[in-house]
Amino acid sequence: MAVVRHSPNMSAIAAALGVSAATVSNALSGKGRVSPELAEKIRTKAAELGYVPSLTARALRTGRSGVLGLVLPNIGNPLFPQIAQAIENAAADAGYGVLIADSRGNNNMQTLAIQRLMERQVDGIVVVPRFGTRIGDLGCPVAVIDSPSTPGNTVSSDHWQGGQLVADHLAGLGHRNFVLIGANPQSNVQNDRIGGMKSRLPKDARVEVVWIEKIEAVSGPGCPLGLMDKIERGFTAFAASNDLHALRAVTELQRAGIRIPDQASVVGFDDLAWSSVVSPAITTVRQDMAAIAEIAVNALLAVIDQENAEIPEAGGIAIAQHDRVPMTLVARQTSGRPAIFNSQGNTIKGEIR
Amino acid sequence: MAVVRHSPNMSAIAAALGVSAATVSNALSGKGRVSPELAEKIRTKAAELGYVPSLTARALRTGRSGVLGLVLPNIGNPLFPQIAQAIENAAADAGYGVLIADSRGNNNMQTLAIQRLMERQVDGIVVVPRFGTRIGDLGCPVAVIDSPSTPGNTVSSDHWQGGQLVADHLAGLGHRNFVLIGANPQSNVQNDRIGGMKSRLPKDARVEVVWIEKIEAVSGPGCPLGLMDKIERGFTAFAASNDLHALRAVTELQRAGIRIPDQASVVGFDDLAWSSVVSPAITTVRQDMAAIAEIAVNALLAVIDQENAEIPEAGGIAIAQHDRVPMTLVARQTSGRPAIFNSQGNTIKGEIR
DNA sequence: TCTGCCTGATTAATCGTTTAAGCAGAATAT
DNA sequence: ATATTCTGCTTAAACGATTAATCAGGCAGA
Numbered sequence: 134m135a136v137v138r139h140s141p142n143m144s145a146i147a148a149a150l151g152v153s154a155a156t157v158s159n160a161l162s163g164k165g166r167v168s169p170e171l172a173e174k175i176r177t178k179a180a181e182l183g184y185v186p187s188l189t190a191r192a193l194r195t196g197r198s199g200v201l202g203l204v205l206p207n208i209g210n211p212l213f214p215q216i217a218q219a220i221e222n223a224a225a226d227a228g229y230g231v232l233i234a235d236s237r238g239n240n241n242m243q244t245l246a247i248q249r250l251m252e253r254q255v256d257g258i259v260v261v262p263r264f265g266t267r268i269g270d271l272g273c274p275v276a277v278i279d280s281p282s283t284p285g286n287t288v289s290s291d292h293w294q295g296g297q298l299v300a301d302h303l304a305g306l307g308h309r310n311f312v313l314i315g316a317n318p319q320s321n322v323q324n325d326r327i328g329g330m331k332s333r334l335p336k337d338a339r340v341e342v343v344w345i346e347k348i349e350a351v352s353g354p355g356c357p358l359g360l361m362d363k364i365e366r367g368f369t370a371f372a373a374s375n376d377l378h379a380l381r382a383v384t385e386l387q388r389a390g391i392r393i394p395d396q397a398s399v400v401g402f403d404d405l406a407w408s409s410v411v412s413p414a415i416t417t418v419r420q421d422m423a424a425i426a427e428i429a430v431n432a433l434l435a436v437i438d439q440e441n442a443e444i445p446e447a448g449g450i451a452i453a454q455h456d457r458v459p460m461t462l463v464a465r466q467t468s469g470r471p472a473i474f475n476s477q478g479n480t481i482k483g484e485i486r
Numbered sequence: 487m488a489v490v491r492h493s494p495n496m497s498a499i500a501a502a503l504g505v506s507a508a509t510v511s512n513a514l515s516g517k518g519r520v521s522p523e524l525a526e527k528i529r530t531k532a533a534e535l536g537y538v539p540s541l542t543a544r545a546l547r548t549g550r551s552g553v554l555g556l557v558l559p560n561i562g563n564p565l566f567p568q569i570a571q572a573i574e575n576a577a578a579d580a581g582y583g584v585l586i587a588d589s590r591g592n593n594n595m596q597t598l599a600i601q602r603l604m605e606r607q608v609d610g611i612v613v614v615p616r617f618g619t620r621i622g623d624l625g626c627p628v629a630v631i632d633s634p635s636t637p638g639n640t641v642s643s644d645h646w647q648g649g650q651l652v653a654d655h656l657a658g659l660g661h662r663n664f665v666l667i668g669a670n671p672q673s674n675v676q677n678d679r680i681g682g683m684k685s686r687l688p689k690d691a692r693v694e695v696v697w698i699e700k701i702e703a704v705s706g707p708g709c710p711l712g713l714m715d716k717i718e719r720g721f722t723a724f725a726a727s728n729d730l731h732a733l734r735a736v737t738e739l740q741r742a743g744i745r746i747p748d749q750a751s752v753v754g755f756d757d758l759a760w761s762s763v764v765s766p767a768i769t770t771v772r773q774d775m776a777a778i779a780e781i782a783v784n785a786l787l788a789v790i791d792q793e794n795a796e797i798p799e800a801g802g803i804a805i806a807q808h809d810r811v812p813m814t815l816v817a818r819q820t821s822g823r824p825a826i827f828n829s830q831g832n833t834i835k836g837e838i839r
Numbered sequence: 840t841c842t843g844c845c846t847g848a849t850t851a852a853t854c855g856t857t858t859a860a861g862c863a864g865a866a867t868a869t
Numbered sequence: 870a871t872a873t874t875c876t877g878c879t880t881a882a883a884c885g886a887t888t889a890a891t892c893a894g895g896c897a898g899a
Contacts, residue, residue: 190855218561543885
């Protein structure tokens with residue numbers, strides 16, 4: 134008995150039906166002129182033989198691999214799962230595969246990673262750039278996910294609006310003394326979030342900003358952020374640019390005996406994996422990654438199609454008509470009314486709940 | 487001026503030098519018979535023209551795509567970044583690309599994800615299986631990363647030994663009352679970790695196991711785990727099968743006013759992103775992902791090579807000669823000697839530090 | 840000188856698709 | 870009745886590499 138050697142190809146189907154391979158191709162793609170009956174016969178025969186098209190051969194012929202590259206500043210980032218999952222799903226829905234590339238935490242590698250992807254002839258690249266880097270003309274369609282305030286951004290969350298959500302939430306609860314926590318002022322995303330927060334704070338609010346990297350540069354990584362000092366000075370609301378920092382704040386305060394949210398409120402961003410299971414569960418602002426990924430992938434595919442139709446030497450940056458997707462606040466347990474005994478310059482009488 | 491249309495191919499180099507394409511191929515691959523001088527000329531010309539080989543064409547001809555698939559139970563998992571990064575690095579070092587596939591959290595999708603990868607003719611697949619699923623003959627080389635106690639496992643951390651590390655650490659600090667925290671008893675990884683811990687606990691130790699999913703089935707996701715009850719009953723050591731659960735324990739205890747590590751010690755696994763920055767920083771057991779990834783990828787490549795040399799219809803599961811890589815304990819701030827006032831049935835006098 | 844071997848190249852087939860071009864017969868138009 | 874357009878299919882040429890087979894000389898041995 135002859136064992137099935139490899140998966141059958143178009144010629145096998147053609148031979149089995151006594152037609153030409155071209156006809157099989159046309160029938161399966163629905164492109165050329167094939168009679169409905171024959172087309173049907175071909176399709177059933179293909180299914181019967183378990184035909185699987187060779188994407189490699191198709192790629193060679195058409196010059197399109199059906200694969201998208203994904204470059205992130207740092208695969209180790211806790212936000213990576215969300216992004217990767219969303220992009221993978223959006224790409225899969227569009228019939229594309231996703232090739233990942235790690236820039237291993239440094240800027241040169243980002244370029245190298247992109248090159249490696251292009252050698253594998255990806256049709257386009259989705260990149261979440263490291264801050265401080267500009268994605269230029271890569272000679273390949275690119276979709277950039279960063280922040281609306283980044284030039285060349287394709288689509289991203291409306292981080293500014295997200296910041297406003299946080300400010301409104303906390304101010305609405307009665308807070309007037311805010312500590313804003315960021316990591317690095319160079320990041321557009323963080324700047325937007327913090328800028329958005331500041332833009333909505335009440336006029337009589339007192340605000341201080343803490344930049345983690347500055348503190349760590351002095352006291353070492355993982356060091357305390359000096360939040361108890363803020364508490365003693367009457368601050369009640371801690372708004373971090375990130376759930377990781379929010380978590381850090383929560384544990385630092387909790388460890389010092391502060392009850393959350395009774396004595397202090399903490400809010401983060403991104404709804405990271407642990408945010409809902411710690412005690413108390415963290416109030417956060419969530420990105421609609423599925424929407425972002427879909428918009429990014431679609432914008433990318435649009436550029437790819439257009440490039441394919443016109444000049445092959447385009448390689449531009451994809452631009453979505455709708456470039457900022459709104460964020461949503463998820464109120465959980467780390468935010469509440471400021472306690473009376475802790476509120477200075479507070480106009481409304483908050484209750485301890 | 488004619489602009490460079492696309493990246494030049496072998497024929498372009500051949501034409502520029504007045505030789506045949508085959509010679510160029512031989513020169514660049516070093517396979518056929520080419521005079522050293524000509525080979526050198528070809529190489530410099532290739533560099534000069536900026537020649538990039540078409541991996542697609544090569545894949546079509548050789549039947550090998552140079553791409554590995556990576557399938558995980560859930561891309562959203564916080565461990566994903568570590569695994570993905572390690573696999574990507576190991577694969578890149580071996581000249582391979584990595585295509586990711588999300589099984590979107592359910593078992594059927596795992597099979598589908600694998601199929602999608604195979605359609606893209608990956609040369610092999612690295613899979614971290616969902617628990618409860620067996621990876622059978624896929625018709626394609628597979629490396630399984632799960633646990634040494636899983637049949638068909640290629641390589642993984644020695645979770646049992648990791649568990650022993652935890653037990654030794656805590657027992658060495660003087661603890662005698664242990665709460666072991668797991669999520670799901672079906673997971674081989676978690677069972678190994680917990681089994682390893684149990685195997686090294688002192689004979690006079692008191693042990694209780696908490697399964698999170700059981701509790702959540704009753705009280706809902708993210709609910710308290712009832713750890714204060716354990717504290718009141720004299721337990722001082724909380725060993726979780728995972729940093730996520732450890733963090734959950736830390737915050738739950740902290741929130742209730744327990745000082746860590748003075749009144750209770752907590753240990754986790756995996757050294758997840760936040761473990762080093764929360765207060766107190768979490769003592770954990772780290773996996774050597776780089777080693778695991780390298781072993782897995784190498785074992786996979788071995789099967790690929792062998793399959794390529796012999797019968798094309800193999801598709802077996804890769805087996806590494808060294809299938810378990812040791813874990814290392816990272817002692818941080820959540821583990822310490824048990825306080826005297828809390829220690830029941832404790833033989834040594836622990837100090838409050 | 841003739842045979843045989845080695846060297847350094849070329850030729851041509853192949854991988855599996857896609858697709859432009861061609862072609863025979865039927866249907867329609869003039 | 871003849872010219873034209875469809876229709877349904879086939880032919881054959883790509884895509885860019887790899888590789889087995891071939892071939893022309895040069896050189897050594899008999």
